[in-house]
Amino acid sequence: MNLMRDLTVAARLKLLGIVIGGALLIVGGLYAVNSYLVNRADESTSKLNLFLEQNLEFKASILHSQVDFKDFLSFQRAEFVDSYAQTMKEAFTQLESIRLLIPDTELLPLLDEARTTLEDYQRQFMEMAELRIDIIGLDEKSGFRVELREAVHKVESKLNETDNIQLLASMLMLRRHEKDFFMRVNEDYLVKHREEYARFTGLLDRSNLSATDKRAVRKLIDDYRTKFVVVGGALQKEAAQIDSLMVTEHKAEPIIAKLLERSTKIATDLLHQTELRRTYLDFAIIGIMAAIAVIVTIIGIATFRSILNPLRTLRDTVSEVTYGNYNRRSQLTTNDELGEFGRAFDTMLDDRLKALETAERENEELNNSIIELLEAVAQLSDRDLTVTVPIKEDVTGPVADAMNMMARETAKVLSQINRIAADVESVAVAVREQGKKVTEVAGEEWRVITDTLSQLNEAARTMNDIATLAQQCNLIAEKASTTTNEALETVNETVAGMSEIREIISETEKRIKRLGERSQEITGIVEIINNIAERTHVLALNASMQAAVAGEAGRGFAVVADEVQRLAESSRNSTSQIASLVSNIRTETSETMATMNRAIEQVIAGSNRAEQTGKKMQDTMETTSELVEGVHRIAERSSAQAELTNALLKQALNIQKSTELTSEELTEQGAHTENLVLFSKSLVESVQVFKLPKAG
Amino acid sequence: MERALLPPTEALSRRFDLPQQPLPSRADISQAKQTESFHGVQVGDLGLLLASDKLVSEIFETLPQCELPNTPPWVHAMANQRGNIIPIFNLAMLLGLPRKKTNHSYYLVIGQNENAFGMLLDQLPEKVTLRPDNRLDNRPPIPAKLAPFIRRCFERDEKIWLEWEPLAFISSITANA
Numbered sequence: 001m002n003l004m005r006d007l008t009v010a011a012r013l014k015l016l017g018i019v020i021g022g023a024l025l026i027v028g029g030l031y032a033v034n035s036y037l038v039n040r041a042d043e044s045t046s047k048l049n050l051f052l053e054q055n056l057e058f059k060a061s062i063l064h065s066q067v068d069f070k071d072f073l074s075f076q077r078a079e080f081v082d083s084y085a086q087t088m089k090e091a092f093t094q095l096e097s098i099r100l101l102i103p104d105t106e107l108l109p110l111l112d113e114a115r116t117t118l119e120d121y122q123r124q125f126m127e128m129a130e131l132r133i134d135i136i137g138l139d140e141k142s143g144f145r146v147e148l149r150e151a152v153h154k155v156e157s158k159l160n161e162t163d164n165i166q167l168l169a170s171m172l173m174l175r176r177h178e179k180d181f182f183m184r185v186n187e188d189y190l191v192k193h194r195e196e197y198a199r200f201t202g203l204l205d206r207s208n209l210s211a212t213d214k215r216a217v218r219k220l221i222d223d224y225r226t227k228f229v230v231v232g233g234a235l236q237k238e239a240a241q242i243d244s245l246m247v248t249e250h251k252a253e254p255i256i257a258k259l260l261e262r263s264t265k266i267a268t269d270l271l272h273q274t275e276l277r278r279t280y281l282d283f284a285i286i287g288i289m290a291a292i293a294v295i296v297t298i299i300g301i302a303t304f305r306s307i308l309n310p311l312r313t314l315r316d317t318v319s320e321v322t323y324g325n326y327n328r329r330s331q332l333t334t335n336d337e338l339g340e341f342g343r344a345f346d347t348m349l350d351d352r353l354k355a356l357e358t359a360e361r362e363n364e365e366l367n368n369s370i371i372e373l374l375e376a377v378a379q380l381s382d383r384d385l386t387v388t389v390p391i392k393e394d395v396t397g398p399v400a401d402a403m404n405m406m407a408r409e410t411a412k413v414l415s416q417i418n419r420i421a422a423d424v425e426s427v428a429v430a431v432r433e434q435g436k437k438v439t440e441v442a443g444e445e446w447r448v449i450t451d452t453l454s455q456l457n458e459a460a461r462t463m464n465d466i467a468t469l470a471q472q473c474n475l476i477a478e479k480a481s482t483t484t485n486e487a488l489e490t491v492n493e494t495v496a497g498m499s500e501i502r503e504i505i506s507e508t509e510k511r512i513k514r515l516g517e518r519s520q521e522i523t524g525i526v527e528i529i530n531n532i533a534e535r536t537h538v539l540a541l542n543a544s545m546q547a548a549v550a551g552e553a554g555r556g557f558a559v560v561a562d563e564v565q566r567l568a569e570s571s572r573n574s575t576s577q578i579a580s581l582v583s584n585i586r587t588e589t590s591e592t593m594a595t596m597n598r599a600i601e602q603v604i605a606g607s608n609r610a611e612q613t614g615k616k617m618q619d620t621m622e623t624t625s626e627l628v629e630g631v632h633r634i635a636e637r638s639s640a641q642a643e644l645t646n647a648l649l650k651q652a653l654n655i656q657k658s659t660e661l662t663s664e665e666l667t668e669q670g671a672h673t674e675n676l677v678l679f680s681k682s683l684v685e686s687v688q689v690f691k692l693p694k695a696g
Numbered sequence: 697m698e699r700a701l702l703p704p705t706e707a708l709s710r711r712f713d714l715p716q717q718p719l720p721s722r723a724d725i726s727q728a729k730q731t732e733s734f735h736g737v738q739v740g741d742l743g744l745l746l747a748s749d750k751l752v753s754e755i756f757e758t759l760p761q762c763e764l765p766n767t768p769p770w771v772h773a774m775a776n777q778r779g780n781i782i783p784i785f786n787l788a789m790l791l792g793l794p795r796k797k798t799n800h801s802y803y804l805v806i807g808q809n810e811n812a813f814g815m816l817l818d819q820l821p822e823k824v825t826l827r828p829d830n831r832l833d834n835r836p837p838i839p840a841k842l843a844p845f846i847r848r849c850f851e852r853d854e855k856i857w858l859e860w861e862p863l864a865f866i867s868s869i870t871a872n873a
Contacts (some may be wrong), residue, residue, distance in 0.1 A: 534820075538755050538802070541821055545735060545755075548748035562823060
């Protein structure tokens with residue numbers, strides 16, 4: 001601490017900065033070292049993990065190869081040999097990887113031993129597989145067994161030709177032993193096969209077959225036997241190789257297990273050590289950082305106190321001096337900047353105390369001068385402008401002189417005010433009179449405006465009525481236009497109806513004409529009937545005459561003839577009536593046709609008149625449209641006029657209000673003018689209260 | 697209008713009531729027996745009765761005919777009646793009677809063979825039945841040429857009918873001609 005007292009504040013702050021910088025550097029170095037060590041540990045750990053992984057994969061490959069070996073034995077398929085070879089290749093590759101990653105050299109002999117055993121294992125398996133595939137065959141359709149089958153078939157077909165039961169039976173026995181041997185690979189079946197072969201040859205020799213057949217059978221059976229022996233030998237060899245493979249496998253298993261166990265143990269130990277080393281390193285770094293923090297804190301606190309304590313002393317000193325303890329001093333003894341500042345502050349306080357005493361004395365003297373000034377001012381406040389203030393040597397001297405001058409000047413000004421106030425009074429009276437006149441004129445103007453307004457109001461109402469009327473006229477005109485349209489449509493329909501009537505009448509005329517023609521035909525027919533009736537009448541008369549000549553004999557006939565004559569007369573009468581009726585019909589038809597023609601003429605005339613009416617209606621409609629448009633324009637313009645009149649009315653109202661306002665303002669102005677007269681009077685009275693020096 | 701049909705049983709069992717007409721009286725029967733029938737011919741305004749039970753007569757509407765030159769005007773033509781050549785007379789003209797204006801004329805042939813002759817008619821003959829009370833006691837004015845050949849005169853329905861002898865009249869005429 002004593003060392004700190006002798007150092008300046010700047011030196012102390014520098015020292016603190018250096019310490020903090022050093023601490024930061026140490027922390028950075030520790031961080032770099034830690035990162036390096038952690039990276040190394042991570043690399044080592046990942047390598048060990050890879051080593052363990054390779055071990056596990058190697059173990060899996062070995063197990064997979066064993067499974068392939070068993071599958072080949074069980075299912076006898078060539079694909080398992082390929083799979084085995086592939087698996088073993090992967091196992092050797094993994095073994096090489098293990099050798100590269102090995103953490104401890106003590107594992108190398110074990111690794112070499114495992115490799116040698118595995119190579120033996122692979123070689124033996126491949127030999128066995130080759131034997132099985134090439135010689136024995138995977139099934140009865142491959143390998144040497146095919147040739148054996150062919151030999152069997154040859155023997156059997158030959159024996160079938162010879163038709164020797166004993167030989168056939170013996171052949172079947174041979175095949176049974178062959179199957180048994182293939183199934184079980186037992187030496188006993190080989191012996192039985194050899195014995196049966198001997199029996200077969202014996203039977204063959206003793207058989208009654210021809211010498212050629214015997215030779216042929218002998219040759220075929222020998223061939224079969226030779227092939228059986230080859231296949232049998234191969235099977236035995238394969239069994240021996242399988243046994244050997246099993247032995248090798250059993251031998252390899254503990255070696256590989258030991259290798260894996262040792263590898264795992266070594267790798268686990270190394271991983272554990274790496275973890276332990278990392279923990280120690282962490283603790284060491286934390287300890288160093290804690291020590292640096294403690295040192296920096298101690299130096300920081302010392303620096304802080306060495307600056308803060310003098311500052312607190314200075315603050316207390318200033319506080320007490322502020323509250324009136326002028327004898328308090330900081331009395332700092334340190335050699336730094338704060339000590340110098342404290343000593344200067346104490347000196348400044350001593351100087352200020354002396355200056356304060358001098359000022360108090362001068363203040364007393366000034367007080368007396370001011371009392372004198374106040375007395376003079378009291379006289380002035382009693383409106384006595386004749387007073388004169390005594391002039392001193394001190395600072396109040398100029399003030400007294402100034403007050404004397406102010407009193408004189410004020411007196412002068414008041415005299416002038418007095419005169420001006422009298423003038424103002426006279427002018428105010430004149431203004432009041434003028435204001436009264438203006439007010440009267442404004443009242444007259446207001447009345448005129450009110451009359452104008454009422455007239456404008458009436459005009460606006462009339463204009464609005466006109467606008468409303470114009471709107472109604474517009475509606476009525478539109479209605480008239482619509483009605484005219486409808487009337488035009490009706491007239492057009494009437495024209496169309498007239499045309500239809502004309503067509504109907506024409507049709508009727510044609511029909512009546514046809515009726516006339518029919519009547520003409522009837523007349524012809526009636527004439528024919530009349531002619532017939534007349535001729536009948538003539539005939540009847542002749543008959544009657546002849547009957548009369550015949551005398552009594554013709555009496556009956558005469559009756560008939562008379563009856564016929566009467567009928568003929570009736571017919572003639574009827575035809576006459578018909579003829580007259582038809583004649584009447586024709587006459588009436590002619591009259592009807594004439595009437596029809598007249599009707600057609602009238603219809604045509606009516607149509608023409610209707611068309612003319614339609615044209616007139618069209619003209620009327622166009623005129624009505626123009627009328628509607630005109631009325632519409634009138635309505636629009638009258639509306640605009642009404643709006644204009646309303647606007648004018650508003651303007652007039654505004655003028656009336658303005659006039660009212662002007663009148664009120666003028667009234668107010670009159671009041672103010674009254675006030676002005678009063679105020680000017682009171683101003684004269686107020687100024688007259690001052691006691692002024694005599695003029696001149 | 698449709699008439700409702702009777703069921704067959706009712707129709708068969710129905711009674712037929714004859715109309716109750718009064719029987720003709722004896723007087724009616726005797727009066728009927730006294731009537732005479734003629735064929736009446738109108739010549740001009742004269743009504744001539746023809747005793748058709750005694751004379752063979754026949755009416756023709758047309759006849760093939762031929763006018764004869766150098767004959768009196770009342771000889772109308774010579775006609776062929778089924779191969780028999782007969783003269784046709786215009787009696788109205790002969791008797792100086794006015795003829796009715798008609799569109800059609802008929803020929804009445806009276807008699808047989810060489811005695812037969814024809815006469816022009818303006819209208820067809822009619823059957824005339826006359827009672828005894830229709831007979832006129834006094835003769836009405838008759839054309840002179842005809843008068844000798846009128847046997848009886850009748851009046852019925854305010855019309856004068858003259859019973860004449862045509863063959864004798866024609867014989868007289870032709871003899872005079």
